[in-house]
Amino acid sequence: MRPVLRLVAAWALVGIPLAWGVWQVVRRSLDLFR
Amino acid sequence: MPLAQAADPTTESPVMSLLSILDRERSIADEHYSRWLVPPAALAIHLSIGQAYAFSVFNLPLSQRIGVTHSAPADWKLSTIGWVFSIAIVFLGLSAALFGPWLERAGPRKAMFVSALCFGGGFEVAALGVATHQFWLLLLGYGVLGGVGLGLGYISPVTTLIRWFPDRPGMATGMAIMGFGGGAMIASPLSTTLMAHFRSATGPGVVQTFVTLGLLYFCFMMFGVFTIRIPRPERRPIGWMTAEHPGALLAPAGVTANRAIRTPQFWLLWVVLCVNVTAGIGVLGQASPMIQEMFPGAITATAAAGFVGLLSLANMAGRFIWSSLSDYIGRKAVYATFFLLGAALYAAVPSTGKIGSVVLFVAGYAVIMSMYGGGFATIPAYLRDMFGTLQVGAIHGRLLTAWSTAGILGPVLVNYIREYEIGHGVAKADAYTTTMHIMAGLLIVGFICNLLVRPVDARNAVAEEPSSSAATA
Numbered sequence A: 001m002r003p004v005l006r007l008v009a010a011w012a013l014v015g016i017p018l019a020w021g022v023w024q025v026v027r028r029s030l031d032l033f034r
Numbered sequence B: 001m002p003l004a005q006a007a008d009p010t011t012e013s014p015v016m017s018l019l020s021i022l023d024r025e026r027s028i029a030d031e032h033y034s035r036w037l038v039p040p041a042a043l044a045i046h047l048s049i050g051q052a053y054a055f056s057v058f059n060l061p062l063s064q065r066i067g068v069t070h071s072a073p074a075d076w077k078l079s080t081i082g083w084v085f086s087i088a089i090v091f092l093g094l095s096a097a098l099f100g101p102w103l104e105r106a107g108p109r110k111a112m113f114v115s116a117l118c119f120g121g122g123f124e125v126a127a128l129g130v131a132t133h134q135f136w137l138l139l140l141g142y143g144v145l146g147g148v149g150l151g152l153g154y155i156s157p158v159t160t161l162i163r164w165f166p167d168r169p170g171m172a173t174g175m176a177i178m179g180f181g182g183g184a185m186i187a188s189p190l191s192t193t194l195m196a197h198f199r200s201a202t203g204p205g206v207v208q209t210f211v212t213l214g215l216l217y218f219c220f221m222m223f224g225v226f227t228i229r230i231p232r233p234e235r236r237p238i239g240w241m242t243a244e245h246p247g248a249l250l251a252p253a254g255v256t257a258n259r260a261i262r263t264p265q266f267w268l269l270w271v272v273l274c275v276n277v278t279a280g281i282g283v284l285g286q287a288s289p290m291i292q293e294m295f296p297g298a299i300t301a302t303a304a305a306g307f308v309g310l311l312s313l314a315n316m317a318g319r320f321i322w323s324s325l326s327d328y329i330g331r332k333a334v335y336a337t338f339f340l341l342g343a344a345l346y347a348a349v350p351s352t353g354k355i356g357s358v359v360l361f362v363a364g365y366a367v368i369m370s371m372y373g374g375g376f377a378t379i380p381a382y383l384r385d386m387f388g389t390l391q392v393g394a395i396h397g398r399l400l401t402a403w404s405t406a407g408i409l410g411p412v413l414v415n416y417i418r419e420y421e422i423g424h425g426v427a428k429a430d431a432y433t434t435t436m437h438i439m440a441g442l443l444i445v446g447f448i449c450n451l452l453v454r455p456v457d458a459r460n461a462v463a464e465e466p467s468s469s470a471a472t473a
Helices: A003-033 B003-007 B014-022 B035-062 B078-106 B110-133 B135-164 B167-196 B207-229 B264-294 B301-329 B331-354 B356-385 B392-398 B402-425 B428-452 B468-472
Strands: none
Touching: A003 B035, A003 B167, A003 B207, A003 B301, B003 B035, B003 B167, B014 B110, B035 B078, B035 B110, B035 B135, B035 B167, B035 B207, B078 B110, B078 B135, B078 B207, B078 B331, B078 B392, B110 B135, B110 B207, B135 B167, B135 B392, B167 B207, B264 B301, B264 B356, B264 B392, B264 B402, B264 B428, B301 B331, B301 B356, B301 B392, B331 B356, B356 B392, B356 B468, B392 B402, B402 B428
């Protein structure tokens, strides 16, 4: 795999679940200000 | 057997041959390897083991294993289940302290593999314990095996990152340790979804969820295991062991772990970490009831859950932001900020409850939580500054016993002082004020200890050979 592609794939593999987890918390946190 | 035949790899058993891929020599980076692949490898481990902070989502379902919709008399009590998490954190500290020197010898890939085996395997043993309703198996699986996985998984990638990013150790370790904070954010909704999927008339779905999580985390951690590399011996990136950043307190060469624990600097940093974690952990455990009792009628249970979520976000962001900042202003200055600003906020925030300002209350605690996370993330770089990279993993492992201590001290301080106050007629909303003032006092102790930190005496250091960076990474 090309080095740049490998870097993008590696960061996506950890970044996507992390972003999903953060979004779940942000969604729940909005209840505080409703 | 002739020597040539003994050295012939074709004579090795297939299993040994397969396992040799975990050897330190097989994980040395080639010249095309980008060091920016190390942070995602580290994140894969920390995002997985960070699940530990979300274990509480299993408390209620575990207490209804037999009753399914309610707790039957034969079901485990919530107070009994609470021991599983406590044992896991104790074994995290113990394994990090005990296996640190082995990690230095075996290399990060082998240590991360063992961590994945223990953490993933721990879930499977725990699943067996739940399925057969044997509490000791649950404790052995998640508490002991899982705890060892946590300890090894926590220190291995951090040590490797410090060696790959000598020019920005704070930022690099901040990225990984941020993953530990983020792991709970993934695990909590994932576990809830899985339990809802597996729930049936005969059980709350915990067994199947444990089996699935064990396999998922093992596979995810394998990505980290096979992506991690150690720097080549001759590699000396920009900024290698030079005091070019303000406030840096660099040891002239490496200090061994056994020698480090005999220096006052190690114990001063132990107190610094312990105090910072004690103050934060006490608030984190009580966040939901605290905001509801301080703003009675204004904050519902749902809004309080949102507050807890916001604090975990601040905790995670602080891990990256504060540790990255430490590369510019120095580790000592960052901890001085934690303690001074923290003490001021702990002393002032209870008054925001009295004036009824939810926004100021939330903002104050968000900053406090960011500094709690920042304390975890900045300590490995502080250790590198003090003791060099020679055995920084083993030293970090031993320092994590401060975390285990704070894990007991923080909640005890908050809970018992609060109960004492309420028992003596203090209103619930005011009962936190004394606790917060005691936390502010503790932070001042931390400030003094941090102020006393001086560079390590050169006599403690051993000469570091140019090639030892790879040998000990």
